[in-house]
Amino acid sequence: MAELSRELPSRQVPATDFSYVGIDSILEQMRRKAMKQGFEFNIMVVGQSGLGKSTLMNTLFKSKVSRRSATSTIEERIPKTVEIKSISHDIEEKGVRMKLTVIDTPGFGDHINNENCWQPVMEFINDQYAQYLQEEININRKKRIPDTRVHCCVYFIPPTGHSLRPLDVEFMRRLSKVVNIVPVIAKADTLTLEERDDFKKKIREELSENDIDVYPQKEFDEDAEDHLINEKIREMIPFAVVGSDQEYQVNGRRLLGRKTKWGIIEGIITSLFLPFTVENVAHCEFAYLRDLLIRTHMQNIKDITSTIHYEAYRMTRLNDIKTYTNGMNGHESTACEM
Amino acid sequence: MCITVFHWYILQKDKNARPLSLSGHVGFDSLPDQLVNKSTNQGFCFNILCVGETGIGKSTLMDTLFNTSFENFESSHFEPKVKLRAQTYELNESNVRLKLTIVNTVGFGDQMNKQQSYQPVVDYIDAQFESYLQEELKIKRSLYNYHDSRIHVCLYFISPTGHSLKSLDLVTMKKLDSKVNIIPVIAKADTISKSELHKFKIKIMSELVSNGVQIYQFPIDDESVAKINSTMNGHLPFAVVGSTEEVKIGNKMVKARQYPWGVVQVENENHCDFVKLREMLICVNMEDLREQTHTRHYELYRRCKLEEMGFKDTDPENKPVSLQETYEIKRQEFLLELQRREDEMRQTFVQRVKEKEAELKEAERELQNKFEHLKRLHQEERMKLDEKKKLLEDEINAFNKRKSAAELLQAQAFSSSSSMNIKRDKDRKNSGFM
Numbered sequence: 001m002a003e004l005s006r007e008l009p010s011r012q013v014p015a016t017d018f019s020y021v022g023i024d025s026i027l028e029q030m031r032r033k034a035m036k037q038g039f040e041f042n043i044m045v046v047g048q049s050g051l052g053k054s055t056l057m058n059t060l061f062k063s064k065v066s067r068r069s070a071t072s073t074i075e076e077r078i079p080k081t082v083e084i085k086s087i088s089h090d091i092e093e094k095g096v097r098m099k100l101t102v103i104d105t106p107g108f109g110d111h112i113n114n115e116n117c118w119q120p121v122m123e124f125i126n127d128q129y130a131q132y133l134q135e136e137i138n139i140n141r142k143k144r145i146p147d148t149r150v151h152c153c154v155y156f157i158p159p160t161g162h163s164l165r166p167l168d169v170e171f172m173r174r175l176s177k178v179v180n181i182v183p184v185i186a187k188a189d190t191l192t193l194e195e196r197d198d199f200k201k202k203i204r205e206e207l208s209e210n211d212i213d214v215y216p217q218k219e220f221d222e223d224a225e226d227h228l229i230n231e232k233i234r235e236m237i238p239f240a241v242v243g244s245d246q247e248y249q250v251n252g253r254r255l256l257g258r259k260t261k262w263g264i265i266e267g268i269i270t271s272l273f274l275p276f277t278v279e280n281v282a283h284c285e286f287a288y289l290r291d292l293l294i295r296t297h298m299q300n301i302k303d304i305t306s307t308i309h310y311e312a313y314r315m316t317r318l319n320d321i322k323t324y325t326n327g328m329n330g331h332e333s334t335a336c337e338m
Numbered sequence: 339m340c341i342t343v344f345h346w347y348i349l350q351k352d353k354n355a356r357p358l359s360l361s362g363h364v365g366f367d368s369l370p371d372q373l374v375n376k377s378t379n380q381g382f383c384f385n386i387l388c389v390g391e392t393g394i395g396k397s398t399l400m401d402t403l404f405n406t407s408f409e410n411f412e413s414s415h416f417e418p419k420v421k422l423r424a425q426t427y428e429l430n431e432s433n434v435r436l437k438l439t440i441v442n443t444v445g446f447g448d449q450m451n452k453q454q455s456y457q458p459v460v461d462y463i464d465a466q467f468e469s470y471l472q473e474e475l476k477i478k479r480s481l482y483n484y485h486d487s488r489i490h491v492c493l494y495f496i497s498p499t500g501h502s503l504k505s506l507d508l509v510t511m512k513k514l515d516s517k518v519n520i521i522p523v524i525a526k527a528d529t530i531s532k533s534e535l536h537k538f539k540i541k542i543m544s545e546l547v548s549n550g551v552q553i554y555q556f557p558i559d560d561e562s563v564a565k566i567n568s569t570m571n572g573h574l575p576f577a578v579v580g581s582t583e584e585v586k587i588g589n590k591m592v593k594a595r596q597y598p599w600g601v602v603q604v605e606n607e608n609h610c611d612f613v614k615l616r617e618m619l620i621c622v623n624m625e626d627l628r629e630q631t632h633t634r635h636y637e638l639y640r641r642c643k644l645e646e647m648g649f650k651d652t653d654p655e656n657k658p659v660s661l662q663e664t665y666e667i668k669r670q671e672f673l674l675e676l677q678r679r680e681d682e683m684r685q686t687f688v689q690r691v692k693e694k695e696a697e698l699k700e701a702e703r704e705l706q707n708k709f710e711h712l713k714r715l716h717q718e719e720r721m722k723l724d725e726k727k728k729l730l731e732d733e734i735n736a737f738n739k740r741k742s743a744a745e746l747l748q749a750q751a752f753s754s755s756s757s758m759n760i761k762r763d764k765d766r767k768n769s770g771f772m
Contacts, residue, residue: 021405022621024432026382029625031370036560039369062362089358094367139644143633222379295365299372307482318477 004304038097040147041298042128044179045102046121046171047156048109049117056154056241057102060290063068077105082107082120103150108174109167118171125150125179129313150214151305152293153179156186157203157238161195172212178309180215180301183207184289188240196240203238214238216297233292239285371460381435383486384624385466387518388440389459389510390495391447392417399493399580400440402593403430403616405580408440417445420458424487457512457740463489463517467639468743474640488636490627491554491619492518496575500534502541511551517635519554519627521619522546527577527610528595528602535577542575556618557626564574570618576611579604602610 045053045066054066067088085104090097103124108117128149135145153175157168164172172181183203188196207214214237293301325337388396395409408427424441441462468489473484493510496503514520517549522542524530530538546553553574556567581604585594593604604612619627648671 021403021431022616023429023436023624025621026434026436027374027378028547030377031374032372032560032562033625033629034370037343039366041366054419056724060364062360062364063358065358089356089357091360093360093364093366096367096369098369138647139641182449226618290365295368298366298369298373301374303376311479315477328681 019105020122031140035095035097037144038099040099040101040153041302042101042103042151043293044105044121044125044153045156046108046153047186048158048291049106051156051158053154053156053186054242055105056184056186056286060293061091061092063099066104071258075322082117082122101148109127114167117167117188118174121153122174122178125175126313127179129310130317133312133314147306149305149310150179150229152301153181154293155181155183157183159185159187159190159199159240161199163202169206169210169212172207172214173210174329176212176214178313180217180304180309182215182289182293183236183238185240187242188285191240191241200236200238200240215301215304217304219283220308231286236285236288239289239292241286241289345474378433380482381437383437383439384628385439385441385487385489385491387422387443387459387463387492389443389446389492389496389514390525391497392445394495394497395580396442396493396495397715398582399495399523399525399578401582402580402612403619413444415445415448415450419449420445422456422458422462437485441489446484450770451705452506454465454511455506459510460513460517463514463640467517467636468643470636471643472641488631489518490624490631492520494520494522496522497540498524498526498529498577500530503545508545508549511546511553512549515552516638519630519635520551521554521615522575523615524577526579528597530577539573539575539577546772547592554627554630556623565623570614573611573614575752576615576618578612578615579610580612604631642688 043057045057048051057066058064067087083104083106085106086101087104088099088101092098105121108121111117131146132147132149135141151320155168155172157164172183177179185191185196185199185203191199213219216230216233218230218234221230356511380673385401385409388400390396392413392415401407401410406429408425408573421444423444424439426437429436429438443459446459449455470484470486470488473479473481492514494507494514496507510519511522524538524542525536527535529678555572556563557570558564558571579595579602581595581602583594583596584591584605585596585601586592587594587603592606595602595604603609607613
């Protein structure tokens with residue numbers, strides 16, 4: 001019979017230099033395969049209409065990924081129930097192909113009675129997990145399961161300057177348990193710098209009072225280095241953003257901004273000759289948001305979705321089946337969520 | 339999903355992703371780097387299985403390939419059965435941490451009857467798949483920390499006879515080809531001449547093809563490596579020489595084997611295919627080997643195992659069976675089975691109790707019988723004794739009567755005679771009695 005001899009605790013055997021083995025070429029092989037397969041990213045935007053969600057998405061991805069609802073008629077603008085609109089685009093940059101899906105939630109928070117308006121969103125997110133789970137437990141599985149799970153949910157906080165509204169707290173409290181939430185202060189150009197800082201501090205306090213864990217969650221910091229970087233981010237959230245897809249000329253530089261009577265609010269610089277660090281973060285923290293979502297933490301966001309949120313959903317779902325109950329639970333079961 | 343769920347949202351989904359052009363630098367081109375960084379932090383696993391006869395050079399080749407000396411045991415030729423020995427090492431190169439597991443067969447090809455030689459190897463490979471499957475099926479699982487022990491590549495060592503494959507080789511490779519990526523190598527290739535080698539390779543490949551053995555093909559779908567891979571595919575099986583000893587050639591020290599008639603340099607492509615093997619195995623296709631193991635071989639194992647356990651994706655009417663239904667069906671079956679077993683156990687218990695009762699009753703009866711018997715004996719004894727007592731009493735009575743009769747006579751005789759006579763009579767009587 002086959003017998004496994006005791007596995008030796010791994011010894012560190014450094015590969016000597018005089019003859020190169022080539023183990024580190026696996027990085028290149030991995031990169032090659034990833035580029036060939038392409039990437040997927042699903043981002044959801046939640047907030048009342050008129051907060052600049054579509055504009056922000058278009059600015060983030062430098063293309064018309066989201067259709068602005070400001071152009072529709074009054075009848076079309078506020079749907080009777082919360083709709084979930086999902087639009088996918090194939091984008092490519094320097095050989096890296098990505099399927100980007102932007103999920104919009106028109107109707108959220110727009111009604112007179114907004115009780116339970118988080119429910120459709122929650123159900124949509126859980127449906128994506130359910131679909132993925134169904135694929136995963138099939139006997140004949142696809143080689144690559146299409147990933148429609150919501151990786152990141154950007155929540156738009158209206159710039160009241162005071163504190164979070166009950167709707168905000170309720171939504172974020174429930175959804176931070178199933179998805180990565182990145183809160184942003186929308187239309188930040190209506191706040192002065194002091195107002196902005198006060199507002200942010202108040203929001204952070206309220207978030208911790210209500211035990212709301214937004215991205216990057218403290219408990220998932222992997223090591224000291226990670227912790228350092230993430231702490232800096234946590235000190236800045238929520239980012240105060242100004243979305244803009246209009247270019248203006250300021251001091252000889254072309255940049256995206258918003259033109260008002262009292263000055264041009266600089267969004268980001270589009271000129272090629274200046275490094276991107278010369279963005280006027282005093283005006284808007286868009287650059288930080290972009291870096292977080294795209295340039296540095298995108299893979300991490302996807303990883304947390306698949307290893308933490310999805311696994312938690314799977315565990316609950318399989319446990320429920322074990323105890324022979326019907327219905328689908330996120331992390332809470334409500335009588336009407338059936 | 340149950341059909342009874344009613345959606346709270348109206349989904350408008352755009353099924354066709356439209357291609358879009360970007361008007362500036364977004365920055366997601368760093369995604370491959372982000373992915374690679376994450377993997378680097380996690381570390382990599384690679385597991386090699388070496389199958390070949392004792393003494394064919396498996397351990398030496400591993401040492402040569404990875405440029406280090408792993409702990410090696412020289413095995414004897416007298417192993418009664420084929421065993422597998424696995425050892426794990428952690429190698430570092432640049433910033434890459436590789437957890438390398440080398441599994442060697444021990445005693446392969448040594449037994450006189452080699453019919454079951456391949457079985458331990460197949461069992462080992464299946465055991466690793468099973469272990470991964472168990473982890474994947476767990477409710478609370480941690481696949482990302484899981485030490486993947488599945489075999490990614492099997493190097494099959496062919497003896498350099500120069501003629502053809504042995505039947506053991508064919509049988510073993512046929513059993514393994516659907517479970518693992520097989521790369522056949524000709525061991526100790528420095529014992530074959532160049533022309534013989536060429537013919538040998540052709541013979542081996544044609545035998546493999548005619549027997550339907552599917553060895554690993556280096557992938558040609560990726561343009562950047564298609565060319566080199568397809569060239570290498572033509573050089574299979576690789577004729578390798580392993581050596582950890584160094585010989586001075588010119589002004590360099592190279593890995594080589596020194597013979598009286600010359601030096602065979604391991605890394606000289608004219609001498610052997612070692613460099614090709616290292617190139618293909620490590621530098622170009624390591625990731626592909628891992629991927630194939632996961633997406634082809636493991637999926638096949640999983641599919642067969644689940645079907646064996648009775649799971650289905652579609653029910654007899656070809657409708658997709660939902661997760662819930664499958665689990666419910668399984669659960670029902672399981673409960674029925676439990677019930678059946680419980681009944682069985684109960685029956686067995688009742689049976690046993692009955693038997694024991696009968697036994698005890700039997701013992702009781704026996705005891706009772708014995709008691710009665712003893713009692714009877716006792717009574718009989720008693721009766722006998724009573725009879726004897728009676729007889730004795732009768733005798734005593736008779737004697738007493740005689741005694742009193744005699745005394746009476748004596749008294750009468752004494753009263754009519756002198757005291758002298760009495761004394762004499764008394765003495766006479768006494769002496770008569772004595």
